Amino acid sequence: MTAATETRKFEAEVAQVLHLVTHSLYSHKEIFLRELISNASDACDKLRFEAIANPSWLAGDAELRIDVSIDKDARTLSVHDNGIGMSRDELVANLGTIASSGTRRYLESMSAENRSDSRLIGQFGVGFYSAFVVADEVTVTSRGAGDNGNEGTRWHSNGKGEYSLETVSDVPRGTTVTLHLKEDEGEFLDSWKVRSLVSRYSEHIGFPIRMLKEGEGKPTAEWETVNSASALWTRPKNELKDEDYQNFYKSLSHDFSDALSWTHNRVEGNQNFTSLLFVPAKAPFDFMQGREERKGLKLYIRRVFIMDASEQLLPAYLRFVRGVVDSDDLPLNVSREILQQNRQVERIRGACTKRVLDLLDKLAADDAGKYSTFWNAFGGVLKEGIAEDAGNRERIAKLLRFSSTQSDGPAPSVSLDDYIGRMPLGQDVIWYITADSYAAAKGSPQLEALKAKGTEVLLMSDRIDEWMAGYLTEYSGKKLRHVGKGEIELDAAASEAQKASEEAAAPVVARIKQLLGERVRDVKVSRRLTDSPSCLVLDEYDMALHLRRVIKQSGHEMPEANPTLEINPKHALVKRLEAEGNEAKASDLAMLLLEQAQVAEGAQLEDPSAFVRRMNRILLG
Numbered sequence: 001m002t003a004a005t006e007t008r009k010f011e012a013e014v015a016q017v018l019h020l021v022t023h024s025l026y027s028h029k030e031i032f033l034r035e036l037i038s039n040a041s042d043a044c045d046k047l048r049f050e051a052i053a054n055p056s057w058l059a060g061d062a063e064l065r066i067d068v069s070i071d072k073d074a075r076t077l078s079v080h081d082n083g084i085g086m087s088r089d090e091l092v093a094n095l096g097t098i099a100s101s102g103t104r105r106y107l108e109s110m111s112a113e114n115r116s117d118s119r120l121i122g123q124f125g126v127g128f129y130s131a132f133v134v135a136d137e138v139t140v141t142s143r144g145a146g147d148n149g150n151e152g153t154r155w156h157s158n159g160k161g162e163y164s165l166e167t168v169s170d171v172p173r174g175t176t177v178t179l180h181l182k183e184d185e186g187e188f189l190d191s192w193k194v195r196s197l198v199s200r201y202s203e204h205i206g207f208p209i210r211m212l213k214e215g216e217g218k219p220t221a222e223w224e225t226v227n228s229a230s231a232l233w234t235r236p237k238n239e240l241k242d243e244d245y246q247n248f249y250k251s252l253s254h255d256f257s258d259a260l261s262w263t264h265n266r267v268e269g270n271q272n273f274t275s276l277l278f279v280p281a282k283a284p285f286d287f288m289q290g291r292e293e294r295k296g297l298k299l300y301i302r303r304v305f306i307m308d309a310s311e312q313l314l315p316a317y318l319r320f321v322r323g324v325v326d327s328d329d330l331p332l333n334v335s336r337e338i339l340q341q342n343r344q345v346e347r348i349r350g351a352c353t354k355r356v357l358d359l360l361d362k363l364a365a366d367d368a369g370k371y372s373t374f375w376n377a378f379g380g381v382l383k384e385g386i387a388e389d390a391g392n393r394e395r396i397a398k399l400l401r402f403s404s405t406q407s408d409g410p411a412p413s414v415s416l417d418d419y420i421g422r423m424p425l426g427q428d429v430i431w432y433i434t435a436d437s438y439a440a441a442k443g444s445p446q447l448e449a450l451k452a453k454g455t456e457v458l459l460m461s462d463r464i465d466e467w468m469a470g471y472l473t474e475y476s477g478k479k480l481r482h483v484g485k486g487e488i489e490l491d492a493a494a495s496e497a498q499k500a501s502e503e504a505a506a507p508v509v510a511r512i513k514q515l516l517g518e519r520v521r522d523v524k525v526s527r528r529l530t531d532s533p534s535c536l537v538l539d540e541y542d543m544a545l546h547l548r549r550v551i552k553q554s555g556h557e558m559p560e561a562n563p564t565l566e567i568n569p570k571h572a573l574v575k576r577l578e579a580e581g582n583e584a585k586a587s588d589l590a591m592l593l594l595e596q597a598q599v600a601e602g603a604q605l606e607d608p609s610a611f612v613r614r615m616n617r618i619l620l621g
Contacts (some may be wrong), residue, residue, distance in 0.1 A: 043083025546602025
């Protein structure tokens with residue numbers, strides 16, 4: 001015996017589904033206007049295609065458009081289009097069935113050639129119902145373009161699970177959606193508010209969106225277009241001038257200054273999208289706030305604004321970029337407010353990242369002055385990419401700029417390629433030092449031996465540099481080494497001299513180690529020092545002391561990490577300690593060697609007042 005298998009359809013309570021759509025699907029209620037205008041645009045686009053075979057459908061009203069009107073007395077907002085319209089049966093099919101997308105069915109019926117040129121937007125068939133977020137009643141009056149006579153159909157519903165249909169006369173071609181606004185949604189009766197929403201969401205819809213002009217605070221009988229009805233990024237590049245791009249950038253970013261550079265690209269194939277990306281000349285005043293709340297890149301789908309999508313379409317280290325991405329199709333959630341992550345999104349993200357890095361490469365190669373402007377504004381942000389984007393690490397490293405012991409002043413102008421190009425034969429290491437200021441880096445005693453040999457050292461003084469350097473361990477086959485970490489190798493002759501110096505200084509080294517105790521990990525004769533009496537040296541993977549200080553100040557606990565104290569036995573202060581017979585004075589001298597090394601390294605003294613007293617005792621003999 002086998003059990004009988006029965007298959008049944010899911011049953012849906014329509015009123016509950018409508019309630020879910022109108023109360024849970026949309027996080028921003030003004031989205032309703034975007035959805036209704038998008039539907040109207042689809043209707044105009046459908047008629048544009050159908051009129052190729054049926055030109056008579058456009059007779060008497062050939063200028064396709066969308067009209068938005070407000071009636072404050074009746075508390076209604078209406079969206080009218082003179083597009084393809086709907087018959088009675090189509091109204092039932094499209095509006096009487098939730099999640100039935102007429103646009104999708106229309107696209108499926110089109111040839112592949114026509115589909116690629118279509119700008120139709122609708123995907124889910126629920127956008128229309130967003131009207132019930134702000135309206136307690138919705139009326140739709142429509143007449144199809146191919147219908148004879150002037151009779152149309154009126155559809156009416158309160159969004160609670162039922163709707164009515166009636167035949168009406170004197171209906172123009174197209175569709176009018178009238179929203180009877182709820183009592184607490186009076187803001188959408190404000191002409192300025194509605195115009196601002198059109199500008200935000202539908203500025204680049206391909207058909208004119210019109211509203212009645214205002215006169216003395218009241219609407220007149222004259223219509224005016226309130227959107228640009230064109231998207232600059234969809235125009236061929238050879239038709240656009242620099243002035244066009246700059247004007248668009250200023251309107252997009254609200255920046256009074258010109259953009260530094262831009263890249264405009266169209267990708268076609270399995271996935272079609274256009275990107276227009278700008279690099280600003282300077283950072284806005286609030287740029288460093290809200291790293292994860294990025295608003296620089298706007299996502300459009302077929303010229304309809306969907307969202308600020310910087311987080312999904314560009315990595316955080318490129319958050320300075322402004323621009324638009326317009327895709328023919330991308331996976332959105334049902335309310336079209338959230339971009340779903342999948343391979344299509346990752347491909348666009350990868351392409352946008354590559355375009356920006358290509359643009360910066362070109363800027364660095366062709367215009368050093370402009371690139372310097374970019375670096376001064378956004379170099380610290382670009383450095384984040386060394387840690388966050390391993391796949392592009394070498395490309396980003398090529399774009400980095402630093403000060404060095406051979407550059408003039410603190411302005412970062414030395415690239416890693418510049419450094420390698422100046423390396424003498426036999427040098428296989430890129431030397432650098434990190435500090436909390438340019439002056440501290442340039443004056444660090446740890447540089448003395450390398451400077452004496454004429455070896456160039458990169459001076460890194462941004463707060464992010466120590467963290468970044470932990471990931472940038474190699475470039476173009478050359479290792480990067482911190483001059484204040486680990487051991488420094490010497491040639492054979494220098495090694496012999498170092499060995500002799502260590503043997504001669506063994507007693508003073510032992511005495512300092514005994515005086516300082518657990519304050520230091522070890523005491524050694526330095527290979528780094530030529531002029532200064534002492535310096536601190538960390539293990540190769542230890543965090544720099546100035547960065548440890550910053551992290552502790554931000555409230556994070558840091559484990560103790562005692563550095564090694566290196567001394568210069570030829571320095572007068574060390575010789576004085578070596579000859580000092582008074583143990584208290586010797587202790588002061590040992591502490592002074594440690595404390596001045598800590599100050600030079602950027603560490604914070606545990607007891608500054610004790611340091612001052614100790615210094616005074618030594619100075620006074």
